[in-house]
Amino acid sequence: MDKKTDKTIQDLEARIAELEGKNKVKNIIMAVQDEGILVLEIDLNKEFGESKSGKSITVASTGGFLRIPNHEEFSININVVQKK
Numbered sequence: 408m409d410k411k412t413d414k415t416i417q418d419l420e421a422r423i424a425e426l427e428g429k430n431k432v433k434n435i436i437m438a439v440q441d442e443g444i445l446v447l448e449i450d451l452n453k454e455f456g457e458s459k460s461g462k463s464i465t466v467a468s469t470g471g472f473l474r475i476p477n478h479e480e481f482s483i484n485i486n487v488v489q490k491k
Contacts, residue, residue: 431470
């Protein structure tokens, strides 16, 4: 990655960290590359307890719809779960 991409990723990571308290983002790092490609990083080794249904374990979540930083015309909603 070039320096500009590294800086963008750092800015987005800081913004996601800022939003975690407001939107309950768990274990998701987003970055938008210069080409407009959204890159998500999710650690599949993490767990955040049972899902609301109790049928699976939550691995990552946006906690509802979340606007993509610097691309507010787009929203994302992700839940990653693992079978029990």
